[in-house]
Amino acid sequence: MNFAQTPEQQELVDSVRRVLVQECPTALVRAIVESGSAPEQPWKSARELGWTAIDLPETVGGLALGFTTLGLVIEQHGCCIAPGPFLATVSQFLPLVCEAGAPDQIERFAAPAGAGELTGALAIDHGRAAEHDTGESLRARREGAAWILEGERRYVLDGDAADEVAVAARVDTGDGVGLFVVPQGAAEARRVVELDASRPLAHLRFDGARVTPERVLGTPGRCARALARALERATVATALECVGACQTLMAMTVEYAKSRHQFDQPIGAFQAVQHKCADMLVQLEKARATGHFAMMAVAEDDPRRTLAASMAKAAASDCQRVVCQEAIQIHGGMGYTWESDVQLFVKRTKTLEALFGTGRAHRQRIADLLEV
Amino acid sequence: MKLHYDAATETFRSELRAWLEVNQPTPEEIRAEPLTSSAHLPDWSRRWQRRLFDAGLLVPGWPPELGGRNLPPVQQLVYHEEMARIPVERSTNPQGLGIIAPSILDYGSEFLRRRYLLPTLRAEISWCLGMSEPGAGSDLAGLSTRAAVHDDHFVVNGQKIWTSGAHHADHCFCFVRTDPDAPKHRGISVVIVDMKAPGVRVRPLPELTDRVHVDFNEVFFDDVVVPRDHLVGPLNQGWSISAGSLSHERGMMWLASASRLDGLLSRLLELAGERGPDGRRIGESAHFRDALASLYVDARAMWFMGYRGFAKFARGEVSPEHSVLKLFGSETAQRAARLATETLGVEALDVDFEGWSLDESRGPKPWMKQYLVSYAATISAGTSEIQRNIIAQRVLGLPRR
Numbered sequence: 123m124n125f126a127q128t129p130e131q132q133e134l135v136d137s138v139r140r141v142l143v144q145e146c147p148t149a150l151v152r153a154i155v156e157s158g159s160a161p162e163q164p165w166k167s168a169r170e171l172g173w174t175a176i177d178l179p180e181t182v183g184g185l186a187l188g189f190t191t192l193g194l195v196i197e198q199h200g201c202c203i204a205p206g207p208f209l210a211t212v213s214q215f216l217p218l219v220c221e222a223g224a225p226d227q228i229e230r231f232a233a234p235a236g237a238g239e240l241t242g243a244l245a246i247d248h249g250r251a252a253e254h255d256t257g258e259s260l261r262a263r264r265e266g267a268a269w270i271l272e273g274e275r276r277y278v279l280d281g282d283a284a285d286e287v288a289v290a291a292r293v294d295t296g297d298g299v300g301l302f303v304v305p306q307g308a309a310e311a312r313r314v315v316e317l318d319a320s321r322p323l324a325h326l327r328f329d330g331a332r333v334t335p336e337r338v339l340g341t342p343g344r345c346a347r348a349l350a351r352a353l354e355r356a357t358v359a360t361a362l363e364c365v366g367a368c369q370t371l372m373a374m375t376v377e378y379a380k381s382r383h384q385f386d387q388p389i390g391a392f393q394a395v396q397h398k399c400a401d402m403l404v405q406l407e408k409a410r411a412t413g414h415f416a417m418m419a420v421a422e423d424d425p426r427r428t429l430a431a432s433m434a435k436a437a438a439s440d441c442q443r444v445v446c447q448e449a450i451q452i453h454g455g456m457g458y459t460w461e462s463d464v465q466l467f468v469k470r471t472k473t474l475e476a477l478f479g480t481g482r483a484h485r486q487r488i489a490d491l492l493e494v
Numbered sequence: 495m496k497l498h499y500d501a502a503t504e505t506f507r508s509e510l511r512a513w514l515e516v517n518q519p520t521p522e523e524i525r526a527e528p529l530t531s532s533a534h535l536p537d538w539s540r541r542w543q544r545r546l547f548d549a550g551l552l553v554p555g556w557p558p559e560l561g562g563r564n565l566p567p568v569q570q571l572v573y574h575e576e577m578a579r580i581p582v583e584r585s586t587n588p589q590g591l592g593i594i595a596p597s598i599l600d601y602g603s604e605f606l607r608r609r610y611l612l613p614t615l616r617a618e619i620s621w622c623l624g625m626s627e628p629g630a631g632s633d634l635a636g637l638s639t640r641a642a643v644h645d646d647h648f649v650v651n652g653q654k655i656w657t658s659g660a661h662h663a664d665h666c667f668c669f670v671r672t673d674p675d676a677p678k679h680r681g682i683s684v685v686i687v688d689m690k691a692p693g694v695r696v697r698p699l700p701e702l703t704d705r706v707h708v709d710f711n712e713v714f715f716d717d718v719v720v721p722r723d724h725l726v727g728p729l730n731q732g733w734s735i736s737a738g739s740l741s742h743e744r745g746m747m748w749l750a751s752a753s754r755l756d757g758l759l760s761r762l763l764e765l766a767g768e769r770g771p772d773g774r775r776i777g778e779s780a781h782f783r784d785a786l787a788s789l790y791v792d793a794r795a796m797w798f799m800g801y802r803g804f805a806k807f808a809r810g811e812v813s814p815e816h817s818v819l820k821l822f823g824s825e826t827a828q829r830a831a832r833l834a835t836e837t838l839g840v841e842a843l844d845v846d847f848e849g850w851s852l853d854e855s856r857g858p859k860p861w862m863k864q865y866l867v868s869y870a871a872t873i874s875a876g877t878s879e880i881q882r883n884i885i886a887q888r889v890l891g892l893p894r895r
Contacts, residue, residue: 123496123497123498123499123797123798123801124495124496124497124499124568124801124805125495125798125801125802125804125805126495126805126806126808126809127495128495131495190495376890376891376892379892380891380892380893387893387895388892388893390886390892390893391892391893391894391895393879393883393895395892396882396883396886396887396892397879397882397883397886399885399886399890399892400821400881400882400883400885400886400890401882403818403885403889403890404818404821404822404885407799407802407815407818408792408795408798408799408822410802411795411798411799411801411802412791412794412795412798414495414798414802415497415794415798417495418495418496418497419497422496422497422498424497433790433791433794433795436787436788436791437791437795440788440791482784484787485783485784485787485788485791486783486784486787488787488790488791489777489783489784489786489787492763492786492787492790494763494766494777494782494783494786494787
């Protein structure tokens with residue numbers, strides 16, 4: 123196993139980091155949270171610099187650099203708790219379209235998304251995401267050549283903003299999974315008063331929304347595998363964004379421990395504080411290494427990819443729990459204030475923990491896969 | 495970033511497997527003369543290490559004259575992966591081969607290399623490592639065993655403790671104070687002490703798990719005369735040897751503990767299929783499933799972190815992984831054993847350890863024994879607290895007090 127980034131990957135990661143540090147300061151995230159601003163960045167950079175096309179095949183204008191490279195770029199987005207449609211478009215919407223779509227659908231939806239001209243979301247049952255299951259809350263039934271969607275999808279990332287929403291619904295045939303792409307407006311969207319406004323969530327209510335045949339991905343009732351594979355990408359991406367956010371939160375905390383003085387010395391000189399910092403680093407190293415393994419397993423279509431995706435989410439879950447707890451604790455009273463940036467990172471990682479299956483849900487999945 | 499190695503590396507792996515299949519000691523050989531300490535070299539062990547040496551498979555990154563074949567780092571890693579799969583270590587005196595031989599190579603005089611290096615590599619002599627003292631554990635630099643400096647010899651007085659295999663070792667690689675007036679890190683030297691020299695006395699120190707099979711010892715030095723040419727490296731520069739001696743294969747040392755952790759996980763998976771004290775299948779318990787999955791993730795993460803660290807090591811970078819892996823691996827193993835003992839309840843109280851000996855140290859032993867042994871792993875070779883200090887101070891740059 124070779125965990126060393128190639129020089130090309132290293133170069134790309136460095137340039138992504140430079141751009142994001144420049145274009146996506148924490149103040150930009152704070153402005154979204156505090157005043158509901160809708161900045162162009164960092165999506166504008168992602169689009170212009172081709173980050174949206176990293177994991178797309180060349181046949182539809184992609185760069186075909188693979189999921190490993192995309193994962194590294196997503197991790198960098200996490201470091202800056204970057205807002206915007208990048209995560210949902212490239213790691214949720216695109217994988218489902220590419221896994222399940224016919225060539226003309228990939229041309230229609232994936233090519234413009236890869237070019238950054240179209241944003242996407244993915245509406246699944248987050249409570250059952252670890253099991254790769256559609257759940258029962260949204261059903262699709264056939265009506266002639268079309269399909270009718272009835273029910274609700276809750277907590278859809280960018281659900282009220284994305285141009286197109288890929289939807290997983292329960293069908294009565296075959297493996298029970300139907301996959302569809304609906305335009306914004308096909309469902310009644312209700313914005314959640316969400317924990318992290320820079321990761322906007324919406325409930326989508328489908329009251330008999332009609333999906334025309336060219337928007338039906340694959341054959342309903344024969345889509346379970348495509349859903350599972352797309353969810354693995356989404357899960358690993360979520361874990362990697364979480365790792366990136368934890369990296370920065372830990373670094374902020376260590377810096378604080380060096381600069382904050384009490385009892386005539388930096389609090390970071392106290393062993394009690396040092397050991398909390400060490401525990402954060404251990405969890406971060408664990409989550410990053412596990413996330414990197416998972417992105418390679420997905421990229422190389424290794425048989426371990428399902429297990430690896432769940433391991434990555436479980437490790438990221440452990441990491442955010444320790445890092446959030448110790449970051450606030452070490453920042454003391456300041457860590458509990460609105461004005462400290464700690465809260466922005468904590469709320470982002472707690473959001474990522476809940477999306478696509480919590481650590482606990484993924485541990486259940488791991489136990490199932492190991493046939494415990 | 496790739497999951498798989500290139501064809502040349504996999505070819506090496508196949509060749510190595512085939513070689514090991516033919517050349518590793520047989521269970522009968524091992525059973526006929528079981529290992530009793532970590533400096534014990536039974537005849538089968540001497541023959542085995544010598545075969546490795548002659549085949550260039552003892553320290554594969556070294557040149558042929560030192561029992562290697564100048565393998566590049568990736569193939570060295572594959573070597574250690576394969577060696578972790580067989581039931582016997584490449585040397586039954588691991589400190590001699592892994593710590594002392596590289597130190598003599600790096601710091602020893604031409605005389606010391608000639609006299610001690612090849613015999614060590616060929617398993618003709620065995621070693622103990624004289625580091626910890628009753629008054630110098632975590633604070634190793636506070637050691638007080640004194641070596642008075644004379645024109646052509648030293649006179650050593652003092653005491654070492656936790657000295658693994660001292661009762662079987664031919665020589666002791668011994669950290670001594672040669673300048674009591676210098677700051678504590680600057681007055682330390684390393685000398686090679688003949689364990690049969692007059693004035694050396696060894697007292698066994700049984701562990702809480704086993705009163706009979708002893709590995710640890712206390713070693714007392716009473717006016718022991720050591721020739722001046724048995725000084726390793728410059729006088730009063732011994733402290734740097736304590737860190738530097740670990741550097742040769744440091745990027746790969748985690749493999750053995752990752753492999754042992756895998757062994758524990760396999761056994762926990764087996765345990766899941768058994769009936770617990772309440773008569774139910776253990777794997778049906780939601781708590782057990784969650785805890786086992788968590789441990790599984792951590793056991794796999796050991797490997798992933800190790801490989802990430804190795805990638806840095808191979809580029810010549812310093813990586814935090816050594817301390818992280820030591821800390822994480824020992825604490826994860828402890829959690830694994832604790833899960834089993836708490837799940838088994840009264841069943842874990844049958845501690846018939848009879849027949850267990852060091853040569854089976856990678857094999858199954860009663861879970862309670864495993865749990866008790868895990869207490870040692872978070873203490874020896876740098877306690878978990880010391881590892882956290884190292885991570886905080888050297889990796890994260892927090893201030894030393």
